[in-house]
Amino acid sequence: MMNSEIPTILANGLPLCSQGPEADRRLSLDTSIPKLPSIRLPVKSPQVLSPTSKYHFKDLPEYVTAVNASDSATVASWVDSNDVLIVDIRPFNFYSNSRLRNAYNVCVPTTLLKRASYDLQQVFNSTSLPAQLKEKVIAHSTPMKVLIYDDSSCEDHVMFSMYQMVQKFLKYDCFDVAYLSGGLLLVDSLLVDASTALPLRSPVSPVTPNSAKASNAEFASSNHGMTSSDTSKDTLPLLSGFTLPSATASNQKFIMSMKKDLPKLDTNVKYNYNFHLPEKFAEKKDKLPKWLSFFAENCDEEDYSKKIVEKLSEKFNKIEQTEQVRLNMAISNFDENNKRSPHYHSCSPKSESVTPLAMCPCCDPIDYNIPKGIENGYKNRYKNIWPYEHSRVRLISSPSCAPKKSSDDYFNANYIDFDKLSLTKYIATQDPLEATYEDFWNTVWYNGVKGIVCLTIPLLLAPQTYYEGNQFYSKSNLNIEIGDPQQFNGYSMREITMKKKETTRKVFHFAYSEWPDFGTPDNLSSIFEMLNKKNEKVETLSGQRPPTSKVPKPWELLVHCSAGCGRTGCFITIDMALDCFLAEDRLNRYDPWGYDDLVYKSVQFQRQQRVSMVQNLDQFVFCYEAIMNYVVEHLL
Numbered sequence: 001m002m003n004s005e006i007p008t009i010l011a012n013g014l015p016l017c018s019q020g021p022e023a024d025r026r027l028s029l030d031t032s033i034p035k036l037p038s039i040r041l042p043v044k045s046p047q048v049l050s051p052t053s054k055y056h057f058k059d060l061p062e063y064v065t066a067v068n069a070s071d072s073a074t075v076a077s078w079v080d081s082n083d084v085l086i087v088d089i090r091p092f093n094f095y096s097n098s099r100l101r102n103a104y105n106v107c108v109p110t111t112l113l114k115r116a117s118y119d120l121q122q123v124f125n126s127t128s129l130p131a132q133l134k135e136k137v138i139a140h141s142t143p144m145k146v147l148i149y150d151d152s153s154c155e156d157h158v159m160f161s162m163y164q165m166v167q168k169f170l171k172y173d174c175f176d177v178a179y180l181s182g183g184l185l186l187v188d189s190l191l192v193d194a195s196t197a198l199p200l201r202s203p204v205s206p207v208t209p210n211s212a213k214a215s216n217a218e219f220a221s222s223n224h225g226m227t228s229s230d231t232s233k234d235t236l237p238l239l240s241g242f243t244l245p246s247a248t249a250s251n252q253k254f255i256m257s258m259k260k261d262l263p264k265l266d267t268n269v270k271y272n273y274n275f276h277l278p279e280k281f282a283e284k285k286d287k288l289p290k291w292l293s294f295f296a297e298n299c300d301e302e303d304y305s306k307k308i309v310e311k312l313s314e315k316f317n318k319i320e321q322t323e324q325v326r327l328n329m330a331i332s333n334f335d336e337n338n339k340r341s342p343h344y345h346s347c348s349p350k351s352e353s354v355t356p357l358a359m360c361p362c363c364d365p366i367d368y369n370i371p372k373g374i375e376n377g378y379k380n381r382y383k384n385i386w387p388y389e390h391s392r393v394r395l396i397s398s399p400s401c402a403p404k405k406s407s408d409d410y411f412n413a414n415y416i417d418f419d420k421l422s423l424t425k426y427i428a429t430q431d432p433l434e435a436t437y438e439d440f441w442n443t444v445w446y447n448g449v450k451g452i453v454c455l456t457i458p459l460l461l462a463p464q465t466y467y468e469g470n471q472f473y474s475k476s477n478l479n480i481e482i483g484d485p486q487q488f489n490g491y492s493m494r495e496i497t498m499k500k501k502e503t504t505r506k507v508f509h510f511a512y513s514e515w516p517d518f519g520t521p522d523n524l525s526s527i528f529e530m531l532n533k534k535n536e537k538v539e540t541l542s543g544q545r546p547p548t549s550k551v552p553k554p555w556e557l558l559v560h561c562s563a564g565c566g567r568t569g570c571f572i573t574i575d576m577a578l579d580c581f582l583a584e585d586r587l588n589r590y591d592p593w594g595y596d597d598l599v600y601k602s603v604q605f606q607r608q609q610r611v612s613m614v615q616n617l618d619q620f621v622f623c624y625e626a627i628m629n630y631v632v633e634h635l636l
Contacts, residue, residue, distance in 0.1 A: 059158065060166055060179065066155055067147065069182030075100075075191055078178070084145045085137065089165050090184075098194045100149065100184065104129055106165070113164045117519035120168045140172040149180035275305060276524060276625060278632040287636050291597045292628055309621065315600050316620045323607050330368035330388065366390050366608065376410040379439075381430045385563045387414045391609040393427055395439055396446040396550055411439050413564065414610035415555065416572060420590050421602055422579035425555040426572050428610050430564040431456050437466050438473045441480055444507060445498055448546030448554030451538045452496075453530075453571060454511040455561040467494060467509050477501060482509075490514045490526030493533065503547060508537040515567050518615065520622040524629050531575060566615030573602045573614060573623045578630060599623045 060066075067074055078084050079101050086103040088095050095105040106127055112118045121138045136142070146169055153162040162179060169175045184192065277299075278284075285296035294311060298304060369389040377383060387393075393413035413429030427447060431454075432440035444452065458465065471480040483495040494509040510530055515521045538556055546554050557575075561567035577598040580589060590596040603620065606613035614620050 060163065061170065064166060064170070065176070065178035066181040067178050069149075069180050069184070069186035072188040072191065075180070075187055078145075078147050079191055081145070084147055085133075087146060087148045087165070088184075089148060089150050089161050094151065098184065098192050100180075100187065100191060101193050103149075103193075104133075108161075108165075110161060110164070113161060113168075115517065117516040120171065123165075123168055140174050143174050143176065145176045145178070147178050147180065150183055151185055152183035153179060154181045154183070275308070276629065278629045281632055284632050284636045288628070289593045289631065290595045292624070292631070295624075295628055309617075312621050312624060313617060315597075316617050319600070319603055319607065319614075319620075322604065323611065326364070326368050326608070327611070329364075330370050364608070379410055379433070379436055380412050381433055382563050385412070385430065385565060385611065387412055387610060391415050393429070393443055393447070395442060396548060411436070411443055413443060413558075416606055416609050416613075417555075418576060418602065418605045420588065421598060421605075422576040423583075424557055424575065424579060425553065427555050427558040428564050428568045428572065428606075428613065429558065429560045431560055431562050432466050434463075437471065438476060438478070440466060441471070441473065441478055441498070442476055444558060445478060445500065445505065446546065446548055447551050447558075448544065448556070449507060449558045450541040450544060450554065450556045451534050451558070452507060452509045453534065453557065453559045454509065455515050455559070455567040455571060457513055457516065458511070467496070467511065485511075488526075488533065489529055490521070490523055491530045493537070500547075505544060505547075506541055508534070508541075510534055515561075517562055518566060518618075520570070520618055524626055527574070527626060528630060528634075531578065563612075563615075565610065565612040566619055569603065569606055569610075569613030569615065570619045570623055572606060573599055574626050576602050577623075577627050581631065581635060599627065 067078060069075060079086065086100055088099050088103040088105045089107055090105070091107055092105060095103075095107070099105070104127075106123065106129070108118075108123055108126065112126075113123075120140070124134050124137050127134070137144070148162065148165055148169075150159055150162050153159045166177055166179060169177045180187070282299075285299065288296055295308065298307065301307075367390060370386045380386065391414040393411050393415060394409040395411050396409075411429070413427050416426040416428050427443065427449065429440075429443070443449070452467075454467065467482055470482055472478070473480075477500055479499040481497040481499070483497070485492040485494050491510055491512040491514075494511075496507040496509055498505045498507060510533070512521075512526070512530055514523060514526065521527060534557075544554070546552070559568045559571050577592070580598060581592045583589060590598060590601070592598060599620075603614045603623070614623065
């Protein structure tokens with residue numbers, strides 16, 4: 001007979017108690033069969049509904065109009081109206097077979113659709129809808145009726161993709177949103193267009209190094225070279241979910257895979273960014289550093305934001321182009337017999353990547369390689385974010401342990417050290433996986449890290465994070481004691497004590513909780529407050545040195561987000577630039593009040609050390625905005 005007092009399962013190595021008598025009394029049904037001890041299956045995280053589930057997800061708000069798909073007259077009034085945007089969110093193959101008249105296909109992968117940071121602008125910029133229509137939707141300045149449909153969503157049965165797409169529109173007051181209750185399957189066949197002779201067009205493709213000009217030309221011709229019949233209301237709408245089989249070279253596919261999670265920016269459509277200009281900007285704008293002086297130009301004009309974004313977009317595009325060249329070099333160097341390939345190391349003087357504002361990656365003496373990242377994929381949080389070998393952080397063995405084999409020193413992190421801007425030495429890394437917690441803490445220990453900055457947003461029901469409980473690692477003989485959190489404006493701070501044998505080290509941990517993935521924080525003051533607190537606490541550990549001669553100087557700050565690229569790069573850029581402004585010793589540093597663009601140079605340098613640092617245009621613009629606000633509010 002099984003003893004009910006004995007734990008029946010293990011989860012993460014810890015016993016879980018079986019259900020007691022009180023749990024049994026809560027049952028609404030009584031059975032005649034003997035009760036057996038409860039069995040709970042171990043789970044890593046709470047069970048959630050699959051994004052692809054066909055079962056009910058959530059109720060739509062009451063103010064979202066339900067258009068009865070069986071009511072032909074009502075459906076026809078929506079379909080035939082010139083003031084209605086009809087959005088078909090089904091996969092392209094369904095859309096190509098049948099669709100409502102005048103409907104546009106806007107099918108977005110659920111992995112992107114469910115992200116709060118993936119807004120309506122990014123949804124439509126990832127499609128090939130007519131530029132004029134995209135611009136009208138993205139501007140969200142004029143009232144517009146929107147009818148969204150899939151195959152079968154109804155009032156009692158809303159599909160996941162339907163709910164998420166509706167929410168994208170509801171963030172803006174100008175949209176009168178409706179959905180087709182019952183889906184296309186219940187619509188009268190007279191209202192359905194089942195023709196297959198549709199004009200096909202591929203969605204916006206990412207630019208690759210060898211096809212940048214060609215892609216731009218093709219895109220321009222596809223948008224501006226259309227005949228009137230192409231854009232006429234009488235013609236069939238363009239498809240946005242179909243691409244022909246790719247003939248792209250394998251190295252370019254590799255680069256595209258590393259960039260595939262980035263929202264794509266359609267430069268033919270207005271890009272809106274809500275600048276947070278400081279209150280006293282107007283009276284202090286003439287005192288801005290020379291490299292920020294363009295913010296003061298024509299700031300009273302109606303298209304001020306557009307001109308600022310165009311200027312910053314041009315800079316960011318150059319950064320992207322130079323990184324694509326570096327990645328090509330890394331791919332060519334993957335084969336050790338083909339290092340320093342002349343094909344990828346020869347620069348044309350007319351190359352768009354080589355400008356007075358852009359570093360020349362082809363002239364770069366660095367051998368860009370990423371083979372370790374490929375070989376140790378199980379240690380990576382994401383399959384397309386790998387560290388360059390030349391700057392990769394290597395795990396260090398304890399002197400009492402057997403030396404690590406070359407295959408054992410892998411850790412997805414890179415050193416970032418740019419003394420022309422800041423004397424602070426950084427480590428940029430991914431949010432550690434549970435399997436790499438020990439590697440993470442060993443990296444902190446042996447590199448003399450004094451501060452850890454975590455930029456991931458904690459999930460309410462997520463498993464315990466690496467900084468929420470004491471830990472001991474017998475293999476490394478390393479004990480981690482996590483102090484109680486102190487709560488501040490937008491972030492928390494913990495004091496961590498690390499012990500190995502007779503040696504004790506202190507580390508301060510800062511967890512910022514208001515920075516969305518792929519996005520930017522709304523509260524600049526909380527960023528500045530955390531930076532000041534970080535500087536204050538790290539300074540108290542100035543006498544703490546790395547415990548090994550293999551690391552002569554401490555790498556004071558370890559910064560991570562989820563992938564260790566976007567938000568991590570933003571934080572390091574802002575920290576570097578402000579350090580340059582506040583430094584007392586300016587020897588061999590850029591003049592922060594001169595013409596050297598500190599943000600551009602910081603991001604370009606960081607991307608020489610780790611891929612995708614400052615991951616998108618939003619984050620790039622935010623770096624300028626944050627630094628300009630700090631300068632105006634604190635230095636002028």
